[in-house]
Each structure stands twice: as C-alpha cells, then as structure tokens.
Amino acid sequence: MNHKLIENAIIKYLVGEADRNDLDVLFEWIQDPKNQMLFEHYVEVHYKVNLIMSEPNIDEIKKHLITQIRSDNRKIRQVKRRKSILKYAAVVVLCLSLGGVYMFKKNQIKQIPEVHISEDLKTTIQQGTDKAILTLNNGEHIPLAKGETFESVNVVSNGEEIVYQGKAGNKEIVYNVLTIPRGGKFFIKLADGTEVWLNSDTQLKYPTGFIDGKLREVELVYGEAYFHVSPSTNHKGSSFTVLNKSQKIEVLGTVFNIKAYNDETHIYTTLVEGKVAVNYEGVLKPLKPNEQSNVDLDNKSISVKVVDIEEVVSWRMGVFTFNKKPLKDIMKVISRWYDVDVVFEDKSLETLNFTGVLSKNQNLEEILKTINNLSIIKKYEIYDKKIVLK
Known part of the structure; x- marks a missing residue:
C-alpha cells in the first residue's frame, strides 16, 4: 500500500478530518499487528503535542506527524477490505488508542x-479474562476458565463460553446460576438460543431448558448483561422476561443491555433494537431503540431518555x-x-x-x-x- 496514502490517512484521522475513504485505508492497513504498533506510536506523538499546547495548531501537529511517519521504514502489507464504517471506528478504538x-x-x-x-x-x-463459576441445581460449584472444558447432559463449555441445548419438555424446570467474578467476563447461550454477554461482577440465574408456549424467564441477580433474545415466534409465542431486583423487563425478540450493580443506586436498561417494556413498582415504561430507562432506587422513580448506544454497550466489544x-x-x-x-x-x-x-x-x-x-x-x-x- 502506498506510504503517502497511509501517511495522509493517519494525519487526517488524528486531526479529525478523515472521511470514509481515509477510514477504509486505515482499516485495511491496521489489520497487520506491526502496523498497529506503528500507529500507536503516531498517536502518542499527536497526543503529547496536543497536551503541551493551550490552543493546538493543526498545521504544526501535521508537520510533526509527517516528520515522524516518514522517519519510520516498517513494512506495510495489504489485507482484506471490509465495508462497514462502524467496524472501521471499532478497529481504530480497539487497536490504535494510545x-x-x-x-x-x-x-x-x-x-x-x-x-x-x-x-x-x-x-x-492484570486485566480481566474469561472466567465464571457455574452453580448447578444440586448446589455444586464448577469453575469455568479459559483453556478448561466442561461437559454435561445438555451443556458444554470451552472455558470462554457456555452453551445449553435441548428443551425442558414437560419436566420440572431446573435452574443454574452463572456468576462472573470481578476481573472476569463470560458468554452464555441459553437453551432457547438467546445469547447473553456478562460483564464483570455479574450473576445470572436461568433455566437449563425452556418449554415452548410458556413464559421464558431469567433473573439478572446483579451486574451488567447484554441480551440478544431469541424471538417468541421461534417458541410458539412464548415471551421472554428478565427479572432484576424490583423491576421486570418484558421482551419481544430484541437486543438490550441491563446495568444493575449492587453498589449503585440506579438500574439502567438500554434498548438497542426491537421492543421492551420496563415494569417498576407497577409503572410500565415502553422503550424504543436508543432509549434508556433509569430506575432510581433511592427515590423509587423511573425515567426514560435517549442515549448513545455505542457508549453504553461498547464494553461487550x-x-x-x-x-x-x-x-x-x-x-x-x-x-x-x-x-x-x-x-x-x-x-x-x-x-x-x-x-x-x-x-x-x-x-x-x-x-x-x-x-x-x-x-x-x-x-x-x-x-x-x-x-x-x-
């Protein structure tokens, strides 16, 4: 890839002038780990220049960056092009931040x-990693961690995720509990196909199997979770509900995030897509995509506002x-x-x-x-x- 093209794209990104084509160029180039390290170096130069200037002079920053970029002779290799501009932004944030x-x-x-x-x-x-404690219905605790496997009748885990399969049939519903400690994260796929990403210091209680046509109900005991719910049309119309403390979230097939930590006095439910209704103390608040409900546990009230979805759910990425x-x-x-x-x-x-x-x-x-x-x-x-x- 042309060095001059990369040079211009980097500079325009760092000074806030990049367009879609510039992001496209950066996305291709940054896939090489060697280039990620190089870009971090350029960002650091830009960052330090910004810090020492009360009113940053963009032209001076550009000159400084051009000198730095041209002094480095690392090789650049081209990689497969992607199309989504959102992915460009994600890569820049994940891989290139100082x-x-x-x-x-x-x-x-x-x-x-x-x-x-x-x-x-x-x-x-050290930063957190994939780990959890699985508590079975009989009270047995099974540690799950990256690199370790677990398998039972209708469940399997590779240490980074746990996946359930099968239905409860007409049998009594059995519950498991997945606890994510501080410094951990985990992914779970429930028996109905619902996907849940669990953040640090989080606990989820859920059935090991569901009965089609009957209510599918899980409990976010505490913490933060991102749900991608399997639609009711796939389960003979059975709706999906998430219980959490004093609120209940009634769900149609949808994607949403709940943040409800024990050491916080607010519960936030944010709708990414689909439709949910948050029921708190008998007050029902339907949410539209990009809306967030805020339950104030001290004042016993609930409110709704529009939020930046990426800011709320970026932890999952x-x-x-x-x-x-x-x-x-x-x-x-x-x-x-x-x-x-x-x-x-x-x-x-x-x-x-x-x-x-x-x-x-x-x-x-x-x-x-x-x-x-x-x-x-x-x-x-x-x-x-x-x-x-x-």
Whole structure:
C-alpha cells in the first residue's frame, strides 16, 4: 500500500478530518499487528503535542506527524477490505488508542507534568479474562476458565463460553446460576438460543431448558448483561422476561443491555433494537431503540431518555467508553475489570469529569500513568489489590 496514502490517512484521522475513504485505508492497513504498533506510536506523538499546547495548531501537529511517519521504514502489507464504517471506528478504538486510554480535561494542559510513581509499587495487576463459576441445581460449584472444558447432559463449555441445548419438555424446570467474578467476563447461550454477554461482577440465574408456549424467564441477580433474545415466534409465542431486583423487563425478540450493580443506586436498561417494556413498582415504561430507562432506587422513580448506544454497550466489544463521567464512576469500572479496590485520598478528585475510551486489554499501570501524566492526580500507589489516588 502506498506510504503517502497511509501517511495522509493517519494525519487526517488524528486531526479529525478523515472521511470514509481515509477510514477504509486505515482499516485495511491496521489489520497487520506491526502496523498497529506503528500507529500507536503516531498517536502518542499527536497526543503529547496536543497536551503541551493551550490552543493546538493543526498545521504544526501535521508537520510533526509527517516528520515522524516518514522517519519510520516498517513494512506495510495489504489485507482484506471490509465495508462497514462502524467496524472501521471499532478497529481504530480497539487497536490504535494510545495505550488504550484517552482522558481529556475541559481545558488543555500547557505542559506534561512529571510522573510520580510510588516506591511501594509491589505488583502488576492484570486485566480481566474469561472466567465464571457455574452453580448447578444440586448446589455444586464448577469453575469455568479459559483453556478448561466442561461437559454435561445438555451443556458444554470451552472455558470462554457456555452453551445449553435441548428443551425442558414437560419436566420440572431446573435452574443454574452463572456468576462472573470481578476481573472476569463470560458468554452464555441459553437453551432457547438467546445469547447473553456478562460483564464483570455479574450473576445470572436461568433455566437449563425452556418449554415452548410458556413464559421464558431469567433473573439478572446483579451486574451488567447484554441480551440478544431469541424471538417468541421461534417458541410458539412464548415471551421472554428478565427479572432484576424490583423491576421486570418484558421482551419481544430484541437486543438490550441491563446495568444493575449492587453498589449503585440506579438500574439502567438500554434498548438497542426491537421492543421492551420496563415494569417498576407497577409503572410500565415502553422503550424504543436508543432509549434508556433509569430506575432510581433511592427515590423509587423511573425515567426514560435517549442515549448513545455505542457508549453504553461498547464494553461487550472490548472497550469502556466514558462521556463526561466523574473519575469516581470511571474507577468503579476499572475496579471491577481489574479486581482492585480504589481509594481517593483526595476526595475532590472524585467529581472531576472526563471523556475518553479505555481498552479492556490495557495494563492497569499504563492507565494510571496516563491519568498521572494529565496532572489529574499528583501521585498514585498500588498495594497488592488496592489503588490509592492522591
């Protein structure tokens, strides 16, 4: 692929001027892991230039990037072209972000502060992975983890997902429970074909088989889950319901996300496609695609608003997206995925708002260094499974 073409596409992307053709070029080029590393390098250059300028001069940034790009002689190989512009965006976010995380304050920072890393840093904390605990109807607990397999009468797991097959017939419905610990994620395909992606610190209770024509019901005990429900037309009209705390979600064949963590006072149900109705304390709220219901457990109320779907469900694709989120909320997400506890020694940091994208494959220390570099925190320390922000 032409070096000049790549050079122009990269620069236009980094300064926010890329069109569809530019994204097309980048998507092809970035499939090569060697090129992913190269692009991360270019992004880092652009990122640092932006940080030190109170009013960024796009022409100067372009000149800086051109010099950097032309100085590198790595080979470029062409790969198969894809068509969806959404996929281009996903690849750019997943593979190319500076170490997987960007966090920008409202006002530009005029200089890069010195990084202060604790002398007491004792451990490297790894990102989450595929793991879960399967609890059978008889109370037996079976650990599921990447690289390990499990097989029973109507269920099989390869350690990254668990798949059920078969129907309950006229037999009594038997329930299993799948628990995803902090630092974990998992995929489950229910016996009716419904697909569910489970985030860290989540528990789902479900039947091992369903009876066609009768209600299909599961319970999201706590946590976050993304559902792709098998339509009722495939099951003699039997509807699908998700129970969660004090709310009930009545579903037609559809795709939606529920976020209901035990340490949060709000339950969010977001509709991606299809139709659902959220029933809270007798109040029924139907949702349209791109709408999100918000159950306030403290005030015992429910409201509905339009949201950015990609921001809500990006976790399923390997990234966490934040839009003007307080650092306290961001660190909650980090604590679940990396299985750590976070302490704010400086309480004023909790309410600072940031916008950015965090890769779930990123090393935690690099994320903390980035936050440190932005002068958001003066210092951080890691003690075993505890992070202290100062």
